[in-house]
Amino acid sequence: MQAVENFDAANDSGDHVDRMREILFGSQMREQAQRLVEVEQRLRQTSERLRSDMEQRLNQLETFVRNDLQRLEQQLRDDRRDRVAAIERIEQTLAGQQRTLDERLAELADRLNHEGHELREQLHEQGKQLAAELRQRHDEVQDRIDQEAGLLRDEKTGREELAGLFSELALRLNRQFNLPGDEQ
Incomplete structure (x- = not known):
């Protein structure tokens, strides 16, 4: 029992100290507690506002980046499509020019063969004419x-x-030659 009495006495003295504290510092402690609650509330509000602002800014940034990426992707697709179309046009142009060149080369080869054949025939004919003329x-x-x-x-x-006549004449003149029927 004594222990219970001591405990009660200690409890009473602890209560007593608490009461004393309450009397002396109670209003200041309540004010401090109130201030702490207010500071906590302001911190929570500020933190909430900052979090909300950050989420909003992140969402805006995400939207901006997404839109910019979509725009860039579209621009890349358009550029690629334009390049593919330009390459196809160039290939078609080159193919057309190649066909034209091949046709012209074939015509030129035919003309050269024909003209070469004609030239050979002309040369052969001229050769025959020259040979006949020669x-x-x-x-x-x-x-x-x-x-x-x-x-x-x-x-x-x-x-x-x-010469024989002159010789004969010379002999006759010299009278060294007589003809039959000439008598001297």
């Missing part, structure tokens, strides 16, 4: 040479006869 001229020259040779032979014979 044969004709050769024949003409040969005939002339033969004529001239004949004339020269005839002239040579005429010279020999003339």
Whole structure:
């Protein structure tokens, strides 16, 4: 029992101290507690406002980034589509130019072959004409040479006869040659 009395006494003295504190510092402690509650409430409100602002800004940033990425993706798709279309146009143009070039080269090759064939035929024909003309001229020259040779032979014979006549005449003049029927 004594322990209970001591406990009650200690309890009473603890209550007593609490009461004393309440009397001396009670109003200040309540004010401090109230201030702490108010500060806590302001901190909670500020924290909530900051969190809300941050969420709003993050949402705005996310929306901006998403929109910008979508715009860039669309721009990339458009650029790619434009490049593909430009490449296709260039390929078509090149294919057309290649066909035109091939056709022109084929025409040129045909024309060169045709003109080469015609030129060879012309050269062959001219060669035949020149050969015929050369044969004709050769024949003409040969005939002339033969004529001239004949004339020269005839002239040579005429010279020999003339020489014989002159010899005979000289002998007659010298009276060394007599013809039958000439009597002296």
